[in-house]
Amino acid sequence: MSKQEAIREFLLAFADDEHLMGQQHTEWIGVAPFLEEDLAFSSIGQDELGHAAMLYELVLELDGIEPTDTAVDTLAFGRPSHDYRCCHLVEHETKDWAEALVRHWVYDAFEAMRWHLVAGSSMPKLAAIARKALREEVFHTRHADALLDRLLAAPEARSRLLAALDAVVPMVPGLCEGTAGEAVAVAEGAAAGPTAGLLEPLLVAIDQRFSAAGLDGRSAGSAGVGGPSAGGAANGQRGRTSRSPDFEPLMARMREVLDYDSEAVW
Amino acid sequence: MPRCWTDMDAFEAFIDGGGLVEADDGMPDAYRRAVFAFIEMHANSELMGALTERDWIPKTPGLRHKMAVLAKTQDEIGHGHLLYMIAADLGVKTRTQMLEDLFAGRSRFHNVFHYRAVTWGDQVAIAFLVDAAALISQQAVFKNCSYGPYRRILRRIITEEGFHMRLGEDRMMRIAEGTARQRSMFQESLDRWFWPALQLFGPDSVPDDELLRWRIKSERNEVLRDRWVQRFVPMLQSYGFTVPAPDLRWDTEAERWDVGPIDWGPLERTLAHGGPDSARRIADAADNWSRTAWARAALSNGSSGA
Amino acid sequence: MHVYEVFVKKDGRDEFRHVGALEAATDELALVLAREGYVRRAEGDRLWVVRRDHVVAAEDDFVTPNTDKPHRHHDGAAVADRRKAARQSQQ
Numbered sequence: 001m002s003k004q005e006a007i008r009e010f011l012l013a014f015a016d017d018e019h020l021m022g023q024q025h026t027e028w029i030g031v032a033p034f035l036e037e038d039l040a041f042s043s044i045g046q047d048e049l050g051h052a053a054m055l056y057e058l059v060l061e062l063d064g065i066e067p068t069d070t071a072v073d074t075l076a077f078g079r080p081s082h083d084y085r086c087c088h089l090v091e092h093e094t095k096d097w098a099e100a101l102v103r104h105w106v107y108d109a110f111e112a113m114r115w116h117l118v119a120g121s122s123m124p125k126l127a128a129i130a131r132k133a134l135r136e137e138v139f140h141t142r143h144a145d146a147l148l149d150r151l152l153a154a155p156e157a158r159s160r161l162l163a164a165l166d167a168v169v170p171m172v173p174g175l176c177e178g179t180a181g182e183a184v185a186v187a188e189g190a191a192a193g194p195t196a197g198l199l200e201p202l203l204v205a206i207d208q209r210f211s212a213a214g215l216d217g218r219s220a221g222s223a224g225v226g227g228p229s230a231g232g233a234a235n236g237q238r239g240r241t242s243r244s245p246d247f248e249p250l251m252a253r254m255r256e257v258l259d260y261d262s263e264a265v266w
Numbered sequence: 267m268p269r270c271w272t273d274m275d276a277f278e279a280f281i282d283g284g285g286l287v288e289a290d291d292g293m294p295d296a297y298r299r300a301v302f303a304f305i306e307m308h309a310n311s312e313l314m315g316a317l318t319e320r321d322w323i324p325k326t327p328g329l330r331h332k333m334a335v336l337a338k339t340q341d342e343i344g345h346g347h348l349l350y351m352i353a354a355d356l357g358v359k360t361r362t363q364m365l366e367d368l369f370a371g372r373s374r375f376h377n378v379f380h381y382r383a384v385t386w387g388d389q390v391a392i393a394f395l396v397d398a399a400a401l402i403s404q405q406a407v408f409k410n411c412s413y414g415p416y417r418r419i420l421r422r423i424i425t426e427e428g429f430h431m432r433l434g435e436d437r438m439m440r441i442a443e444g445t446a447r448q449r450s451m452f453q454e455s456l457d458r459w460f461w462p463a464l465q466l467f468g469p470d471s472v473p474d475d476e477l478l479r480w481r482i483k484s485e486r487n488e489v490l491r492d493r494w495v496q497r498f499v500p501m502l503q504s505y506g507f508t509v510p511a512p513d514l515r516w517d518t519e520a521e522r523w524d525v526g527p528i529d530w531g532p533l534e535r536t537l538a539h540g541g542p543d544s545a546r547r548i549a550d551a552a553d554n555w556s557r558t559a560w561a562r563a564a565l566s567n568g569s570s571g572a
Numbered sequence: 573m574h575v576y577e578v579f580v581k582k583d584g585r586d587e588f589r590h591v592g593a594l595e596a597a598t599d600e601l602a603l604v605l606a607r608e609g610y611v612r613r614a615e616g617d618r619l620w621v622v623r624r625d626h627v628v629a630a631e632d633d634f635v636t637p638n639t640d641k642p643h644r645h646h647d648g649a650a651v652a653d654r655r656k657a658a659r660q661s662q663q
Contacts, residue, residue, distance in 0.1 A: 023324065026332065029339055030313070030320040031551075033558035034565075035347040036594050036605040042340040043608045046333045053329045073328045097558050139607065146600040154564035257327040257386040261447040265440055266327040266386070268632050344609060351575075351593045361595070419592065565597040566573045 006181030007190045008062050009085060011126070013179045013240055014114065015055035016086035019076055021107055022048030023254060024090060024100070033097060040143050044104065047136045052076065054129045061125075070265070077255055081243045085179055088237055088244040089171035098164035101151075105144035106168055109205050110175055112137040113198045122189030148209065165210055172206070173199060174235040268292060281480055286414040289355040301413045301482050302358040309349035310368050310375035315396070316342040317551055318379050322389040334433055338393070341426045348422070352415040369552035371544075376400075377533050378462045380541025387448075387455035390441060393434035395456075395463040395498065401427045402494050403467065410484035442505035449506070456502065457510045464525065465533040467491035492522070499523040575624040576602040578609070580616030588620055596621075 001009075025045030032038040056075050057067035065071050089107065094100055115137060119130040151157040176199035186194055236242065257266065270292035271277040277294050280287075287293050287301075316339045323339060326332035354361045367373040378396045383389050404427065408420040441452045471478060471486040478486065499509050500523070513526025535541060539548070573595045579588040591610050596602035602621040611619060 019329070026324045026336060029323055029336065030316045030343060031554035031558070033561035034595070035313075035343060035350065036596065036609055038343050039340055039347065039608040039612070040605055042336055042343070043612060046336050046340075049329055049333050049336075053333075056329070069328065069330055072330070076329050095557075097561060139604065142600070143604045146598065146604050150597050150601065151561065151564050154567060156560055157564035160560060253324055256325045257322075260386070260451070261445055263445045264327075264448045265444060266331060266437065266448075340612075344612075347594070347609060348592055351595075355593075422591075565601075 001181040001184065003184055003188050004062055006179075006184035007123075007188060008059055009179035010182055010185040010190060010195075011055055011059050011062070013085035013087075013195075014118075015052050015059060015076075016084050017090050017107075017175075018048050018055060018111075019052035020086045020090035020250070021111075022046070022050075022052060023250070024093075025104075028097070028100060037147075041104075044108075044140050044143065047133075047140070051129070051133050054132075058123070058125055058129075073258075077251075077258055081247060081251065082241060084243065084247070085240045086247075087171070087174040087177060087240060088235070088246075089168070089175045091244045091247045091250060092171060093246045093250065094167075096160075096164060098157075098160040099167055101144065101147060102161055102164040102168050104140070105148060105209065106172060106202075106206060107175070108137060108140040108144060109209075110172075110198060110202050112141060113201060114195065117191045117193055117195070117198070120192060126190065145209075152210070162210070165206075169206070171235070172202065174237045174240075176202060177235060177237055177240055180239050278479070281412050285412065286417070287412055288414045289352070296476070297480055298356055299358060300476055300480065301416070302353055302356045304477065304482050305349055305353040305356075305413075305416055306359070306364055307374050307376075309346050309353055309364065310373050311379060311400075312342050312346035312349060313368070314375040314379035314547065314551075315392075315400075316346065317547060318381075318383055318392065319389060321383055322386060325386065327386070338430050338433055341430065345423045345426070348419045352419060355415065365555065369548060369555050371539050371548050374537060376466055377536035377541065378459070378466055379547070380536035380539070380544040381458070381462055382543035382546070384458075385451055385455060387441070387451040388458060390434065390437045390452065391455040391459040391463075393430060394438050395459055396466065397427060397430050397434055398498065399463050399466045399494050401431060402490050406485040406490055407483055410481050412481035438505065442507070453507055456507055460510050461529075462532065462536075464491060464494065464528065465530065467494065468533070469528075469530055495523055495525055499525070573597055574602075576606070576621040577624055577627065578606045579620040579622065580610060581618040581620075583617045588618070589616075591615070593624065594621075599623075 022045045025041055025048065028038070028041050029045075030038060032041050053072055053076075056072045060067040060071050060075060089103065092103070094103070112134065115130045115133045118126050119134065121127045121130065148161070151161060176195055178195040182191075182194050182196075185191060236244075268288070268290040269280075271280060271294065274294055274296075277297065287297070293301075319335075319339050319342070323332070323335055326335045350361045350364055353359070353364060359367070364373070368375070378392070378399075383392060401424065404420055404424055408417060408424055411417040411420065438452070441448045467490050468487045470488040475483075475486075477483045499514070502509055509525075511525045513524075515524050515526070516522075517524045532541075536544065539545070574597070575593055575595055577593050578591050580591045581588040594602065594605055594609055596605055599621070602623075603619070606619055606621050611617075
């Protein structure tokens with residue numbers, strides 16, 4: 001794999017994660033538990049889609065393609081499924097707001113770490129995107145934390161959130177899985193370290209977040225986090241090249257209007 | 267400083283003199299109920315409108331396009347939020363009561379949101395025709411509304427609706443300049459949405475409409491409806507679409523478009539919740555509301571003890 | 573839940589202005605949610621949220637007596653008249 005291909009894979013994984021995470025947030029518009037939360041969740045979704053668009057533009061530049069909105073959309077929506085590099089966590093469909101909230105917290109905790117990896121990137125445009133994104137991430141995290149502070153203190157909500165954590169945690173190693181050739185991208189200075197290096201600090205953060213509320217001894221650790229079983233080998237993503245069962249229906253939904261008329265500009 | 271009026275005559279003299287009523291004023295009960303019902307219906311319509319658009323948002327064709335559409339629907343929910351807050355301050359119903367009445371099918375919302383958006387073209391037609399109809403109504407209320415809190419938030423709502431109008435027209439232009447399939451999809455959407463959008467203004471105002479007397483509204487329904495017709499008939503035609511009104515004619519004497527007789531049957535049915543998609547839309551909203559009850563309970567319970 | 577009143581200010585311009593209200597369980601949630609509800613288009617760059625039950629409001633007629641204090645509204649008419657008279661007497 002060439003240096004350029006290695007960097008492209010790294011960026012594509014980042015972009016696809018942001019894209020699908022933003023897409024998942026769009027499913028909550030109008031149906032969050034209360035109106036103020038609806039507004040907040042929608043803003044976070046818009047931010048993630050915006051990050052995806054900027055990262056896809058970087059991929060297009062590497063490919064030597066002018067990064068128009070149409071080119072971005074072709075890249076975002078037009079690849080065969082095995083060419084996507086998203087993780088299963090962002091493909092996961094849920095109609096449970098507890099799961100959506102826990103995933104939002106976990107993903108944004110990870111995302112902030114990932115932006116820090118590229119904040120000093122040898123690619124100036126990537127570093128600039130990271131600076132913008134990190135300003136936004138502060139509020140994503142504050143939002144999720146403010147809700148969790150309150151909800152984890154209420155017994156019924158706490159048990160729902162812990163059940164949600166049980167569903168989300170097995171997908172965390174996949175979230176931190178790197179792409180093929182990532183070591184080359186790191187050696188080139190695209191990122192300060194490998195994505196896999198974020199797994200341990202993320203697990204510690206999850207443990208702190210969900211144990212801090214006094215969870216009847218049922219911490220994230222006992223949910224399988226932090227132990228050796230949390231390693232990346234068994235996550236089934238095969239280096240982010242395989243898709244989960246939720247991916248195809250999600251992509252069909254995203255492509256429905258695009259597929260109506262392949263010649264159309266909307 | 268809160269005010270009181272000795273009787274309805276004194277209150278109406280205040281209104282006639284251009285006075286603005288505030289939430290803590292001792293307004294006549296009939297006025298309180300009328301302004302509350304008007305704002306509650308507006309709030310419900312903003313929320314149900316967002317839920318109508320919601321079906322298609324995840325399918326929006328394009329990444330930045332989706333961001334713009336999300337921002338628009340977010341605004342609609344924001345408008346609902348602003349309106350529910352000021353409606354609750356009138357002390358007739360709490361915000362929760364209003365939402366639960368809506369989801370139980372006990373409240374009214376605009377006729378157009380009893381229909382289903384069945385194609386992406388419908389989504390664009392709503393953003394263009396329906397939002398424009400709503401904007402024309404809101405501008406007329408804003409101009410001279412006697413209820414201060416409503417008038418003040420309408421300023422923000424109208425500003426944001428301006429963004430939505432430009433987004434809607436931009437998308438319609440792309441379709442108008444697009445492929446034959448796009449154009450025929452949009453023509454079918456116009457055929458479905460033109461009349462419901464026109465009916466949103468309601469039948470002609472009655473002569474002694476108290477909403478007009480108390481300056482909750484300041485223009486008659488038929489005047490607003492005509493404003494919309496005169497603006498949208500030529501615009502749709504200029505983009506090469508057919509206005510689905512068989513009796514449409516240009517009145518050379520009055521120099522205005524006449525859409526012919528209006529069948530108010532569909533409007534009456536939607537307002538009785540018998541519209542084509544009323545049952546599904548309300549059941550969906552009620553289901554979502556009940557599935558997230560635990561979060562609301564957790565957030566509100568804590569506050570009384572802590 | 574508490575009702576919070578939301579105030580926004582553009583830096584360097586005007587006073588804080590009341591823009592609306594929201595419901596939130598905590599101060600932090602109120603701030604976070606006010607950000608999306610009221611300044612998502614950067615309508616201001618400073619933000620206050622105040623619990624409605626913490627607002628100290630004056631009772632009815634608290635201000636009324638002050639509507640009748642003409643001596644606090646010197647309009648300068650007497651000064652202008654004297655100056656005019658002085659100018660005329662010099663001519």
